Amino acid sequence: MALVTITNVWKYYGKTVAVKDLNITCKDGEFVSVLGPSGCGKSSTLRMLAGLEHISAGDIRFGDTRVNDLEPKDRDIAMVFENYALYPHKTVYENMANPLRLRNESEDTIKKRIAFAAEMLEIEYLLQRKPMELSGGQKQRTAIGRAIVREPKLFLFDEPIAHLDAKLRARMRGELKIMQRRLGTTMIYVTHDQLEAMSMADRIAVMNNGVLQQFGTPQEIYNHPVNEWVAGFVGEPPMNFIDCDLIEEGGGFYAVHSAFKVAVPADQAAKLRGALKSSGVRMGIRPDQMAISLGQEGAAKGSIKITEPLGGDTLVDVDLKGAHHVLVKTDADFRGQMNNSCSLNFDTSRWHFFSKETGVAYF
Amino acid sequence: MSSRDAVVYKTPLSRIWTIFTVIFIAFYLLWTLLPLVIMTFSSFKDLLAAFQLPPVGAFSEIGLFFNFTPTTKHYYNLFVNLGFTTYFLNSIIAAGGSAIISVVLGSMCAYALSRYEFRGKSDLFFWIISTRMAPVVAVLVPLYAIFRGMDLIGTQAGLILAFTTFNLPFAIWILKGFFDNVPYAIEEASMVDGSTRFQAFRAILPLVAPGIGAFVILCILFAWNDFLFASIIGSGGAKTLPPATVELVQPQNIQWGSIMAAGVITTLPMMLLGLLIRRYLVTGLTMGAVRE
Ligand SMILES: Nc1ncnc2c1ncn2[C@@H]1O[C@H](COP(=O)(O)OP(=O)(O)OP(=O)(O)O)[C@@H](O)[C@H]1O
Ligand SMILES: [Mg+2]
Numbered sequence: 001m002a003l004v005t006i007t008n009v010w011k012y013y014g015k016t017v018a019v020k021d022l023n024i025t026c027k028d029g030e031f032v033s034v035l036g037p038s039g040c041g042k043s044s045t046l047r048m049l050a051g052l053e054h055i056s057a058g059d060i061r062f063g064d065t066r067v068n069d070l071e072p073k074d075r076d077i078a079m080v081f082e083n084y085a086l087y088p089h090k091t092v093y094e095n096m097a098n099p100l101r102l103r104n105e106s107e108d109t110i111k112k113r114i115a116f117a118a119e120m121l122e123i124e125y126l127l128q129r130k131p132m133e134l135s136g137g138q139k140q141r142t143a144i145g146r147a148i149v150r151e152p153k154l155f156l157f158d159e160p161i162a163h164l165d166a167k168l169r170a171r172m173r174g175e176l177k178i179m180q181r182r183l184g185t186t187m188i189y190v191t192h193d194q195l196e197a198m199s200m201a202d203r204i205a206v207m208n209n210g211v212l213q214q215f216g217t218p219q220e221i222y223n224h225p226v227n228e229w230v231a232g233f234v235g236e237p238p239m240n241f242i243d244c245d246l247i248e249e250g251g252g253f254y255a256v257h258s259a260f261k262v263a264v265p266a267d268q269a270a271k272l273r274g275a276l277k278s279s280g281v282r283m284g285i286r287p288d289q290m291a292i293s294l295g296q297e298g299a300a301k302g303s304i305k306i307t308e309p310l311g312g313d314t315l316v317d318v319d320l321k322g323a324h325h326v327l328v329k330t331d332a333d334f335r336g337q338m339n340n341s342c343s344l345n346f347d348t349s350r351w352h353f354f355s356k357e358t359g360v361a362y363f
Numbered sequence: 364m365s366s367r368d369a370v371v372y373k374t375p376l377s378r379i380w381t382i383f384t385v386i387f388i389a390f391y392l393l394w395t396l397l398p399l400v401i402m403t404f405s406s407f408k409d410l411l412a413a414f415q416l417p418p419v420g421a422f423s424e425i426g427l428f429f430n431f432t433p434t435t436k437h438y439y440n441l442f443v444n445l446g447f448t449t450y451f452l453n454s455i456i457a458a459g460g461s462a463i464i465s466v467v468l469g470s471m472c473a474y475a476l477s478r479y480e481f482r483g484k485s486d487l488f489f490w491i492i493s494t495r496m497a498p499v500v501a502v503l504v505p506l507y508a509i510f511r512g513m514d515l516i517g518t519q520a521g522l523i524l525a526f527t528t529f530n531l532p533f534a535i536w537i538l539k540g541f542f543d544n545v546p547y548a549i550e551e552a553s554m555v556d557g558s559t560r561f562q563a564f565r566a567i568l569p570l571v572a573p574g575i576g577a578f579v580i581l582c583i584l585f586a587w588n589d590f591l592f593a594s595i596i597g598s599g600g601a602k603t604l605p606p607a608t609v610e611l612v613q614p615q616n617i618q619w620g621s622i623m624a625a626g627v628i629t630t631l632p633m634m635l636l637g638l639l640i641r642r643y644l645v646t647g648l649t650m651g652a653v654r655e
Contacts, residue, residue, distance in 0.1 A: 052551050072554040079555045085548035089569045099556035146556070 003028050004049070004154060004186060009058030011044045011210075018044040020210040022058070026203075031180050031187045033201035035194060037233070041210040042190040043082060046156050049188060050079050062153060073102075078147035079156040082190075084139045086131040086146075093127040096145045103150075113149040120175060121145050136163040148179060155180070155187040162193070173199055194234050198222065206230050223350075228359035231284050231352060237315065239284045240326045243356065246272060246281050255283055255353075259320040260300035265348055271363045272353060281362070284352040287329040291345045292316055294336055298343025302326070304336045318342060399630065406623035407433040413619060437620035441628070445621065447607060451628065454603040456519055457593070458586035461526035462579050468527075469534025470575065474564055476535065477542035478550075488539075495532045499591050510596055517599035525596045526586040534578050541574030542567075576640045587633060604629045 004026040011019035019041040026032045034042045047053040049060060051072040060067050067075055078099070086095050093114060100110045118124045121141040131139055140163050147155060161172045177200045180187045191197055197204045198218045206213045206221060214226045225231035231239045244257040246264075253264035253272055264272060275281050291298070302320040309332065316328045316336060328344065336342055353362040405413045412431040417424035441447040476488055506525065507516070515521030545567050553563040568575070587604075594606040608625040611618045 050551075050555055052554070071559070072551075073557045073559060077555060079552075081548055081552060083546075083548055085546070085552035087549060087552070087566065098553070102557040102562070146552075 003061075003063050004188070005059075005061040006045075006049075007059045007061070009045075009048065009060060010056045011041065011048060011053065012056045018210050019048075022212055024205050024212065024215060026186055026188065029184045029186055031177070031189065031200060031202045033197035033204045034188065034190045034207060035192070035197040035204050035234075036207035037192060040207045042192070042207060043158055044210075045207075046079070046158050046188065046190050049154070050077055050156050051075050076153040077156055078150050078152040078154075080140075080143045080147045080158060080160040082158040082162075084131070084143045086139060086142055088131050091128050091130055092123060092134070092142050092145075095131070095142055096149050099146060099150050110149075114145070117145040117149050120148075120179065137165065137168060140164060144176075148183075151183065152185065155185055155189075157187065157189045159191055160189075161196070162191070169196075176200065194236065198234070206233065208233070224361075224363075225352065226361055228282060228284065228354040228361070231354070231361070235286055237287050237327050237329070239286050239352075241354075242283045242285070242320070242324050242326065243280055244283050246275050246353075248276060255281075257283075257300070257320070257324075259302055259324070260344075262299050262346060262348065268348075268353075268363060275353065275355065275362055278355065278357065280356050282354045282356050282359075284354060285346055285350070287315065287327045289347040289350045290326070290328050291347075292318065292328045292330050292334070292336070292342055293345075294340055294342050296341060296343050298345045300344040300346070302342060302344070304338055304340045304342050306338060307334070307336060316342075318344065320344075402623050402626045402630075404428070404431075406437055406620065406627050407431075407435070408620070409434055409436075410620055413623075437624040438628075440618075441621055441624050445607075445611075447604075447625065447628070450602050450604050450607040453519070453522075453597070453601050454587060454629075455632075457522045457526060457597065457601065457603055458583045460519070460523040461530055461586050462582040464523065464527050465530040465534045465582050466575060466579060469531055469578070470538050470568070470571070471564070472531075473535045473538035474542050477539050478547075491532045492536050495529065495536075499529070503591060503595060507595060516596060517601060519601045522592065522597040522601045522603070525592045526582075526589065529592075530582045530585060534582065537578045537581075538571060538574050541571040545570045580636065580640055583636065584633060587629075 004024075006022055006024040009019060009022040010017070022045060024032070034045060036042050044053060048055050051067065051070060055068050062075065087098065090098070096114045096117060097110050100113065105113075114127070115124075118127060121144060123138060123141050123145060126134060126138055126142070131142070134142065140160060144157075144160050147157070157176075161169050161176070164172060173196060176189075189197075189200065198221075201218060203215060203217055204221050205215045208229055213230045214221055216224075221230065221234050225234065228241065232241070242257060244255045247254050247256055252266070253269040255262050255264055272281070300320060302318045305317040305319045305325065308315040308317075311332065313332055314330050314334045316330055316334065318326045318328055320326055326344065354360065355362070408431045415427055415431075417427045472491075476484065506528075510516050510521050510525070513521075515524065549567055549570070550563040553566040554560070558566060589603075590605045590609075593601075593603040594609070597603055598606065604625065608622060608629065611622050611625065
């Protein structure tokens with residue numbers, strides 16, 4: 001078990017910068033997810049933690065030990081690779097036994113640990129097969145098995161369940177989380193799937209282009225994104241962004257757009273004061289933070305472009321006057337039709353404002 | 364992943380092609396096997412019987428060829444009177460020794476060349492294979508001088524060293540290609556599992572087994588069949604089968620029977636080796652272990 005500290009870490013591949021000045025601290029036993037789009041430097045970060053990649057600059061510490069110059073075998077970690085990396089000439093059983101054999105565990109222990117892992121991963125019936133005879137999902141589960149048979153200080157998982165089908169993935173999310181809680185082992189879990197990160201992690205590190213954007217609990221990331229990019233990346237369907245002007249009128253602030261003029265609650269006004277002088281702000285609001293109604297009574301007026309019933313609820317694509325599309329999530333029994341006029345009411349306690357130039361959140 | 368069974372479609376052209384192939388193979392078999400058959404039969408024949416051949420074109424009298432009382436006196440003569448037991452062992456030691464040394468050094472060197480980037484790597488690699496470009500005769504005289512200076516002429520060690528000099532670049536060249544095809548990820552997984560760099564190298568050796576198998580065959584074949592090195596550097600104390608066989612050709616007495624028997628005992632082990640190692644030559648071991 002370990003406290004993992006990443007301090008001012010950079011990673012260069014030749015001239016390409018994969019990771020820029022990264023700072024992350026994971027507490028002992030914490031489940032930290034590294035979330036970001038493809039190519040943002042997630043795997044590079046994980047591989048530096050594993051000791052497979054040279055750290056271009058900065059320090060990584062496990063507890064009090066600086067591990068920059070430690071070989072992978074001396075770091076006491078278990079890793080699940082993005083591309084499985086199973087031993088092709090060994091059976092599933094021998095693949096999972098390998099880390100234990102290298103540590104001279106007894107055959108009894110090996111058998112017990114593998115039986116436990118295989119049961120959890122539902123691969124008991126595959127134990128005697130070779131990797132070539134497995135499907136992608138089965139390989140991935142074998143790779144997870146190889147990592148969890150040990151009791152390492154730190155788990156490093158690189159998109160471990162990306163290749164399972166939706167149902168199995170949902171179950172594995174739960175299983176992995178339970179397993180991590182039970183073992184109490186620090187986990188760093190790389191994924192590009194925000195649902196995985198949100199549902200499993202204690203804290204999420206959101207990365208883009210090699211730069212850490214925000215590091216916080218799933219609730220913080222979701223409810224208080226630090227910038228427009230994080231706000232847009234996290235949440236499904238994504239947050240709506242609407243450019244509007246901010247004006248001061250009769251002691252209060254108003255967000256003004258050709259389709260609406262909405263008063264900003266007093267407690268938010270203070271944080272927005274700085275934005276008054278700028279050329280405008282960008283308002284962000286999630287699809288489920290608006291109420292839609294047919295007719296023109298609501299604050300923002302528009303018309304329905306298309307409705308997408310999803311079973312449990314309905315997504316409505318609304319055309320606001322002024323060429324803005326807004327996606328609204330509403331009940332399944334919403335009866336609007338294409339081209340009906342409609343209006344929206346914003347939940348002003350939960351909307352966000354971002355600087356138009358820098359994307360930084362005012363709140 | 365694609366299936367291993369290739370789909371074959373039959374067309375008239377492909378049928379003609381098949382017939383042509385069968386005829387070609389039949390002739391080819393005749394061409395390669397006939398000398399071996401004649402050699403094997405002759406080695407069991409008395410000298411007189413060996414030269415009893417039917418007249419040219421008389422195929423009905425072909426039975427004459429098989430009409431003889433088998434004798435093992437040539438083999439007896441070889442092993443008991445002519446000391447071929449020693450030559451046979453010398454051949455095995457020289458071929459096996461150089462194969463083992465070349466495989467061990469060659470695989471480590473090929474691994475390093477495959478995995479590490481360093482300045483001058485391609486030059487180094489070219490230099491290694493360029494040592495195989497010169498014909499053996501071209502270097503034989505200087506090599507002889509060097510070996511004599513080091514007292515290696517006529518010793519097993521000298522012969523093994525000479526063969527290794529020629530086999531090692533070859534080993535590096537073949538094995539590097541095989542190591543290049545093994546994904547890094549497998550070694551990385553092994554190192555994360557807790558192995559040292561050297562253990563990780565050993566962990567991927569089974570994946571290059573086809574390469575090692577192919578190389579061992581070629582290396583042993585080279586040493587086993589070699590005449591030049593064996594007669595010049597190995598002459599005397601480390602005489603192998605080929606020079607020993609040539610010595611059976613004496614000006615006043617060519618010992619045909621013994622020469623045939625020597626031919627058989629030289630050929631047989633190589634055939635057995637080929638059968639033995641065949642299954643290692645099947646490639647495709649790494650398929651499916653890593654997501655491409
Ligand atoms: N060995 C390498 N040599 C050169 N550039 C590399 C190498 N590995 C990664 N990169 C680059 O570094 C950047 C970050 O790569 P990385 O693999 O960390 O991304 P990632 O976040 O894991 O993406 P994905 O979700 O697709 O796995 C990318 O721009 C990539 O092109
Ligand atoms: Mg990656």
